[in-house]
Amino acid sequence: MGSACKTLLWWSCPASSMLHLSEYDFAGIAEEIYADPSRRDGRSLEEIVQQVVEASNGTDKLSGSVITLPGAPDMYDHERQAYAAGRPLAGFVTQGQKLAGAVDGFIVTTSRCLEPVGVPSCREFYAKRGQELFAVGIQPDELYWMDSVAVAPSDERVRAFLDRAVGEYGLESVLYISFGSFFFPVATPQLVEALVDTLLTLEYPFPFIFSLGGQMASLPADLVKRVSASGKGLICDFWVEQRALLQHGAVGWFLTHGGFNSVCESLTQGIPLIIWPVGAEQPINAAFLSAEPNPMAIELFQVRTGPQLGPSLHSNAEITGTVQVASEEFRAAFAAARGARGAILQANAKKMALSLREERVGEASEEVRRLINF
Incomplete structure (x- = not known):
């Protein structure tokens, strides 16, 4: 349809949860580790990707580092992922990151009254990447x-x-x-x-x-x-x-x-x-x-x-x-x-x-x- 056609990603989660998926290039970090035999340590690329996604801190290991998210209390890196339903779907996350980097903007089903810190913070972050963020609110039937x-x-x-x-x-x-x-x-x-x-x-x-x-x-x-x-x-x-x-x-x-x-x-x-x-x-x-x-x-x-x-x-x-x-x-x-x-x-x-x-x-x-x- 040509370059004039805008593409947007629909994000049906709070804006405050978007940034930890955008801060690091998980696939790129995993490929860099895999390319170094000493850091690869006998692991497959898929195993490294899984560990990088689970850490979500720019490395392949949880370190107890403190994570700051807009509108949420600070937490340790190991508190950010839940495992009660199984391990995070790393392939889904990395493909989502790839898509998020290619779109013109995001539609988020949240609002500033619910996220007075998260929505403005995300809008500012993505504006620096040349992307728009539209917080369209919660829109159920009347x-x-x-x-x-x-x-x-x-x-x-x-x-x-x-x-x-x-x-x-x-x-x-x-x-x-x-x-x-x-x-x-x-x-x-x-x-x-x-x-x-x-x-x-x-x-x-x-x-x-x-x-x-x-x-x-x-x-x-x-x-x-x-x-x-x-x-x-x-x-x-x-x-x-x-x-x-x-x-x-x-x-x-x-x-x-x-x-x-x-x-x-x-x-x-x-x-x-x-x-x-x-x-x-x-x-x-x-x-x-x-x-x-x-x-x-x-x-x-x-x-x-x-x-x-x-x-x-x-x-x-x-x-x-x-x-x-x-x-x-x-x-x-x-x-x-x-x-x-x-x-x-x-x-x-x-x-x-x-x-x-x-x-x-x-x-x-x-x-x-x-x-x-x-």
Whole structure:
């Protein structure tokens, strides 16, 4: 179509997670290491690429170096990648980098009210590379905004559980759990079981719906039976309309992997988050959404595995990944969610829902018009 045709890359993650993928040329670093026999150390190029991507610090080794990301707390380099769903897909990342270097700009489905530091920082960074950034905001259908007409979940079991929870425990009493369509902490099934066991043994019940929406997601049959017999939870091994469920007045919290689609669907409804990162940019999302001065999430740390075990800079915790310590963290998180801390996070999430809607017809709309004229 000629050089006048503009090409743009759609980035459906926070702007703050873009920069660590743009700071270094991972493929170029790996090729340089591979070309030196002393640095190659018998590894294949593919192995080196994998290690360079996992380090994401300009080398092929995690070193405990401090990483600074716009709008998120500083963290050690080993905290930036999650391994609960497996190792990062290095080939996907390097091909994405190649594409990102060739386009004229980026469309990001975020907004400055959500990322007051991340959006301007990314816009400045890419402008220096001759690329534009369009932050078009969060754009769901009008039905899915907080004060719209609610769309009820279609499954009778889900509706009945939610309606019963309102009667027994009140509005915003239910915890919704989902790790999305593409992720699940398959590397730590013992911690997923510990999560459910903790919910079943709380002194004051925290009713929950656990959606097993992805192909990787599963729970032991005996645990599913325990949940069903308890009356405290509902395991959904069938499709659940997540946005409709989040609109129901019974739901007050969302325990999620921190994928940005789920984050957006929750925040447009003013529902705060408990985040268990399992892959991709999710550790970064968890860090910036739980950071002061206006946190909207509780970040879980003791659920991590692999290279993430060890010291955490932004939590001052030593991450062990054991069932005992993770169970203690679950209990502390649930107590916080239903206490004074939770009230602050709920208020912040509700304010954000209003801000996102206002920005949709404000600055985000201006960004869409700017994109049209690009």
